[in-house]
Amino acid sequence: MSTQLKGSIRLAGVVRESIVDGPGIRFTVFTQGCPHHCPGCHNPQTHDPAGGYDCEMQKILDAVEKNPLLRGITLSGGEPFEQPEQLLELAKAVVAMGKDVVAFSGYTFEQLMEKSKERPAIKELLSLCCMLVDGRFVLAERDLTLRFRGSRNQRLINAAESVKKGEIVLSDL
Ligand code: SF4
Numbered sequence: 001m002s003t004q005l006k007g008s009i010r011l012a013g014v015v016r017e018s019i020v021d022g023p024g025i026r027f028t029v030f031t032q033g034c035p036h037h038c039p040g041c042h043n044p045q046t047h048d049p050a051g052g053y054d055c056e057m058q059k060i061l062d063a064v065e066k067n068p069l070l071r072g073i074t075l076s077g078g079e080p081f082e083q084p085e086q087l088l089e090l091a092k093a094v095v096a097m098g099k100d101v102v103a104f105s106g107y108t109f110e111q112l113m114e115k116s117k118e119r120p121a122i123k124e125l126l127s128l129c130c131m132l133v134d135g136r137f138v139l140a141e142r143d144l145t146l147r148f149r150g151s152r153n154q155r156l157i158n159a160a161e162s163v164k165k166g167e168i169v170l171s172d173l
Contacts (some may be wrong), residue, residue: 003061003077003092003093003096003101004058005057005058005060005061005089005090005093006057006058006089007056007057007086008054008055008056008057008086009029009031009054009057009060009083009086009087009090010031010032010033010049010052010053010054010055010057010073010083011029011030011031011032011053011054011055012030012031012032012043012045012046012051012052012077012078013030013051013052014028014030014060014063015026015028015030016029016030016041016063016067016137017067017069017070017108018074019037020102021074021102021148022047022071022072022074022115022148022173023069023071023102023131023173024070024072024104024129025069025070025071026070026071026072026073026074026075027060027063027064027067027070027072027073028073028074028076028078028091029060029073029074029075029080029084029087030043030046030075030076030078030079030087031046031075031077031079031080031083031087032046032048032049032051032052032053032077033046033047033048033049033051033052033077033078033079033082033083034046034047034077034078034079034080034082034106035079035082035109036106036136038062038106038136038138038139039139040069040136040137040139041137042143042150043077043078046077046078048080049082050063052078052127055108056064057086057089057090060090061090061093061094062117064094064097064099065097070099071099071100072094072099072100072101072102072130073090073091073092073094073099073101073102073106074102074103074104075087075101075102075103075129076099076103076104077106078102079092079105079106079107080103080104080105081103081105081107081115081125081144083110083120084119084122084124084125085121087103087120087125087129088124088125091125091128091129092128094139095128100130101128101129101130102129102131102132102133103126103129103131103132103133103159104132104133105124105132105133105134105135106135106136106137107134107135109126109134109155109157109159109162109168111131112126112132112134113126114165121171125165126159126160126162126163127159127160127163127164128160129160130158130160130171130173131148131157131159131171131173132155132156132157132158133148133149133154133155133156133157134154134155134157134160135151135153135154135155136153137150137154138151138152138153139151141153143145155168155170156170156171156173157169157170157171158170158171158172158173
């Protein structure tokens with residue numbers, strides 16, 4: 001029997017088949033709530049943690065399971081690492097299905113590792129992510145030609161390998 005997830009998560013929305021949020025066709029979860037307030041942010045409606053709606057975790061997993069075309073899921077926002085405990089459970093279930101996990105964060109990888117001292121789910125979640133696009137969106141460094149990224153300061157990191165090695169390993173996906 002497949003995994004059953006309990007509880008809910010605060011979401012801004014989902015995109016059931018995205019080709020712009022990582023490799024392949026992906027189910028993208030946009031979490032609600034973001035503390036970064038980057039000037040020029042494209043999703044200001046995702047900033048208020050009290051905005052959005054509550055979505056049952058199991059509902060997300062069921063939708064992912066139903067679509068054989070999906071390569072994996074992408075955790076975006078908002079700031080997904082503000083709700084790492086719920087996303088960790090989702091990521092575990094998705095990896096168990098043989099699919100992969102990409103995450104976007106306004107925090108840098110180093111900041112996330114620091115934060116994981118208080119919230120261990122952050123590091124566990126990173127260790128399940130084949131790719132992390134890290135760092136705030138910086139308007140002055142915006143570049144529309146970049147793959148998956150909005151601004152040049154952001155990196156495509158192999159998060160799982162970086163956690164394992166204790167140093168940044170860039171993604172080759
Ligand atoms: S981290 Fe993303 S969602 Fe948050 S303010 Fe920056 S660009 Fe917007």
